[in-house]
Amino acid sequence: MSEVEMTISDAICRAMEEEMEKDPTIFTYGEDIAEQGGIFGQYKGLIGKFDDRVIDTPISEEVIFGSAVGAALAGARPVVEFHFADFLFTGMTAIANQIMKIRYMSGGQRDLPIILRGPDGRSLSAAAQHSQSVETIFMHIPGIKVVVPATPRDTYGLYKYALTQNDPVIFFEHKQLYGQKGMVPEDEYKIPFGEADIKRKGNDITIVTTSRMLHESLKAAEELKEDGISVEVIDLRTLVPWDKETVIASVKKTGRLLVVHETWKRAGWGAEVTSYIQENAFDYLDGPIRRVGAYNVPNSFTPEQENFIMPDKTNVIKEASKFLI
Amino acid sequence: MSEVEMTISDAICRAMEEEMEKDPTIFTYGEDIAEQGGIFGQYKGLIGKFDDRVIDTPISEEVIFGSAVGAALAGARPVVEFHFADFLFTGMTAIANQIMKIRYMSGGQRDLPIILRGPDGRSLSAAAQHSQSVETIFMHIPGIKVVVPATPRDTYGLYKYALTQNDPVIFFEHKQLYGQKGMVPEDEYKIPFGEADIKRKGNDITIVTTSRMLHESLKAAEELKEDGISVEVIDLRTLVPWDKETVIASVKKTGRLLVVHETWKRAGWGAEVTSYIQENAFDYLDGPIRRVGAYNVPNSFTPEQENFIMPDKTNVIKEASKFLI
């Protein structure tokens, strides 16, 4: 299959454009979408292409999010942009109390094909209110599927899948990855939710990660290789549902598991993976499962403190090395 | 020390009344507070006692919560009622992006003595939007202390402490426990945050729990005793900070840990306790740490489905029994 190079941003726009051509009920809206293609220009590829189906909204997060329920029930397929993951809190009730519960409360009367999507994670000195990763919260509360892609190839395939399935989905697109380049097949394809991807094969340590930390983990694996340590890196790609089988199979092989995410360590999703795996593969573990995550403080503005708080490959290497003492 | 019997509701009102007498900057507000003393009448003990310091508000959750920051900075000590834990989401941004971050973002210029408090958890057929336990979210995001009391004695002491310390605190008062009776010392006392209480001594299994599930766990321990199994039951009382030492000491003795909470099992705070303990006491564990929590669905209205979703002593017994197979 022939492939082309593109960024994650391109991959999103390509998937959106293809599906919007096919399905006239898909529309997308949010702040700074129609004129600018997102605050980072990440959806620029859609500007001017679909008239009334790419819409700028006022700064009204509760209605931006809550409207998705009404739009879906009225026969549309809303793709709603949340601007910054931090401002999911601003309209949180529309997500946690409406989008994530209506199907269930109604006794399953109708499907709710809703996509929430937008940037999350750190950038550079965006400080405490513009740097959060909040995917764990949507893994904890039941009612939405959680996608955390790391590469153009995965982003495209997961978007294609999301745009044709029928449940609420939230996409966390890492700010620092929009420009990330990679090869993407020219033919259309979909990647179903719940299938992890082994991004690097190895035998000594299993790393389970997602999003930006996938890239940091791969760098760490490369460096650890020089010390003769063979690391397997698993990209979960989706957290709800998450692929337990792939992780367990790897842990059976390596006996050592490190879970790596950018979000706060305390009660982050790494704790769920840890708890599940120790419960279901205890006898295969050589020692405790370890976790890498941000320090449990808000993000600081000043660069060196941000770098201190937020994990990167050095934290991964440091934590991985503890297995070998 | 002589003791009197009172409910949790009484204990809250007693602590509030004593501290409001001493400190004229404490005031409390929220929906249905001044006229009715809370939607369950739980703060009835304060009605008519402090004039302008017990205040009814409009249904405006973002301002109800966010106002606490301004009130604290202007020299008051706000005690803000959130009506139902489910509606924390309604003003979530004022908590997660303001209350929990302002001190940090300001470089620690001022303390923020704020208390958020109100009912959480299941009741009877209150359905999906009035039954949630969301304490894990406030354990995950840094910036607030989390209190989850289970008895009148603890509630009183923790309130007394909260009302005189200087950080944001969130109290989750379980709906089904307001009427819970217990003996409370007549003399004033405080219980500092971060000190777990061993509510029952035992040698075979350690249960770590809080709030309503403490009572279910104690019942389970009583029944397990009949099978000759000796269960130690630890009530964490606060989740931020949480008392790791007491739990580790107990696990060193029993080798078996079961974490029990009402909130959803997936990515619930039990996962954090599990992850931390397996990391720090791995060699003392006889087998995997186990967890009890609600099924990962919203709460259902119909009674038998609610009972199925929400854990009780039978789930505790069932899970505990797995240690012994």
Next chain:
Amino acid sequence: MAKNNKNQVSKEKFLKLYEKMVLIRNFELKAEEKFLNSEIPGFIHLYIGEEAIATGIIENLKEDDFITSTHRGHGHMLAKGADPNKMMAELYGKKDGYCKGKGGSMHIMNFDLGVLGANGEVAGGLPIAAGAGLAIKKITKTDQVVVAFFGDGASNRGAFHEALNWASIYNLPILFVVEYNNYASTISSKNSTSVENISERAAGYNIEGITIDGNDVLEVYNEANKLIKKIRNGSGPILLECKTYRLKGHFVGDPEDYRDKKEVEKRWDEEPINRFENYLFDNDILDNDKKEKIWNNYENIIKEAVKFAENCDYPKPEEALEDLFADDSGYDYK
């Protein structure tokens, strides 16, 4: 009673409006009785005294028009054509209820009827209405209209503001209906709401705002008739405030310490069914005989509904793990 436009309304319509109100009243009285008798679990909020609003407005809607409702939603649902049997079964938490027992009173909904949900969250329906309106305008391009019902208390929530601004800028086909019943739970709207009439807020969104007597079913019907036509013709959103009074407690079992019994008693005089009855008697549209027949009929319908609910099975406990997703492959329920 509304003085103008009476003759817009045919005698048959008069009776239809009357019967709808009688249906709702009977449903609510029975629900109250069964709740007090511990046969209905959870908590329920009654629409008694407010029947004229749902009745008068929804009579002007087509089957495929949408409404969003509130925690006090039985009346809206029945007015939109709900089957009392399935409604009562839902209140009982039974499997033939509209939501298979998962929703109960506070979350009763039926999308086939265009009822996009009662809602346990105050003002929770407003963003949903805003979204249905947007989809109609931008995607489906039908002539559907959305009616968003909400309370005076809800009008102090941010969602109210965001939804009205949103509907105005996109010129959406939405009728916003405030049911001003003087209370939000224990709080008098006089104390919590900065304006006397919520309709005064319409100007802040550059839309029309009207206040009417919500206990006069004809006034409600006529005004809604005009406004819904206007909206269907592209006027954009309108805010209609219906003044009424919550004759019962906030929920069944409310101790009601916050208001004077006398205040409530006085308000029973303006109760919409009796008022309309007098009018119908005066105009020889109704007599005692007919009235008795109508009431007997709806009492029976509701008795049947209770029987239906009682005889219906509960859903299985483990069916609690259904209905969350269209596709739950790989999902960890436990």
Next chain:
Amino acid sequence: MAKNNKNQVSKEKFLKLYEKMVLIRNFELKAEEKFLNSEIPGFIHLYIGEEAIATGIIENLKEDDFITSTHRGHGHMLAKGADPNKMMAELYGKKDGYCKGKGGSMHIMNFDLGVLGANGEVAGGLPIAAGAGLAIKKITKTDQVVVAFFGDGASNRGAFHEALNWASIYNLPILFVVEYNNYASTISSKNSTSVENISERAAGYNIEGITIDGNDVLEVYNEANKLIKKIRNGSGPILLECKTYRLKGHFVGDPEDYRDKKEVEKRWDEEPINRFENYLFDNDILDNDKKEKIWNNYENIIKEAVKFAENCDYPKPEEALEDLFADDSGYDYK
């Protein structure tokens, strides 16, 4: 320029207002330069063209009065008396910055100055202002006044609505100041905001609403003088809308594809400093000599501020684990 009340204002006050605006302008121009030169991290939002608002209003406040600010907060902070050195140091992320480098431009604040925070969340300051007002009214019972600054875009957020209703029902001492600069990021307020003047929303809260020329510092000063006195005397909240124009991009580096360069150029003619200068020249309060001195002085102050910031140390990385709590015993940072 405002025609009335000119003589309310003394010549000294005229110059003070002028100098404040010149201070803010110079701070912003230097910040822009240093940001474009990659010396300032993160992102910054400039107040250029809007200086008359913060200047004219805050000149009427006492030291212990409170303000809440926005993401575009440098001007408010400087007008409230901030030290340009500590401000610049904060923008640089240095340890002698107002927030020890933890806040940066978007979260610059100083409680001793009564600045309850710039805020990275749109409308985030409004609930904070509402709470400060409530504490003043119910607890501290001082004669303090709160001024809440926010943008035209912010006026579409639910928090705006809730805060204004709240302030009105409790009759709080709050002046709400909308800085109507025509844009919310890339979105023209014409398209996102249902009213032409945000002040039209005041009636929805039963409070006074006024629209003035926000580029006329005298008009702003005089109006605020009147309103703040009124509020201090117990009038309750007032909504003051100041029309202005955002002359620079939303943030430094904004591609600004969403608007015509010509539109912006034209608006430079109404820019507040130049306008006030003309007035001062016409009235013989300012001449070229004096003007040059003033500008040189503030250019120097800002150069000093940059030098201060540059020479200041960064906080230590591990100090990232400070300042979250007053008492962090038992807290797990890792």
